[in-house]
Amino acid sequence: MLTCGCGRWMHTDGIEERAYDDGAAQWFIRSECRGCGFKVGMDVPVGQHMFIDRLMWTDEALHRLERMPPYLAPVVRADVERDVRARGERVVTYDSVLRVRTGEVIEWEAEAERRLENVPAPVRAMARIELERTAADRGMARITVALMEEVKAKYFGMGKAS
Ligand SMILES: [Zn+2]
Known part of the structure; x- marks a missing residue:
């Protein structure tokens, strides 16, 4: 968990999946203090859950979900979150959505x-x-x-x- 300078917990606001030139994948985590409004962003290695306060969807995973037909999205959302929790993970990535949808990563x-x-x-x-x-x-x-x-x-x- 991340604490703001004002003493409150920082709230995880969003996660972006980023790839760098050397091929290393990272998560860019956006956090916000709901008390004083302070915002911070940080790059962490993929799989680093330390600064994420609850089950979160990355922007890329959300984008994937938003492209699905309205009847399908809630079903996929529930399936994916169950799958991610079962793995003891806290972040729904673009690949997690594909894994559930197609049974495996492309x-x-x-x-x-x-x-x-x-x-x-x-x-x-x-x-x-x-x-x-x-x-x-x-x-x-x-x-x-x-x-x-x-x-x-x-x-x-x-x-x-x-
Ligand atoms: Zn604060």
């Missing part, structure tokens, strides 16, 4: 993974999420080069790779 074809590594770092995390979303929406368990080409053309306005 896999990457070796060639697709290799191509992703050539995508400039600032775009890479977004490209990865967009590809996994598209695959999950179609019930695909694997990212292929063909899907990559399609998504690239649609979201990033690039033509076929030569």
Whole structure:
């Protein structure tokens, strides 16, 4: 738990899943003191629950949930939270949603993974999420080069790779 300078507990406000150039994944935790309004943000390694005061959804996981049809979202929310609690975890990540929805984390074809590594770092995390979303929406368990080409053309306005 995190304590504000004014002496009150800091309330966890949100979590962002971030990926850095070296491939390390981090959580950026936003906390707020409801007493004096002081806000703080910090980067922690993924899985570090020390500063998170309750079960939280990351922004990416929430975004995933918001894209689901209204009849499906509450069911998925309950399933995912049950799954996360059963694992003794406190954070619902983008992958936790996929895990419940498709039964497993989306896999990457070796060639697709290799191509992703050539995508400039600032775009890479977004490209990865967009590809996994598209695959999950179609019930695909694997990212292929063909899907990559399609998504690239649609979201990033690039033509076929030569
Ligand atoms: Zn305070």
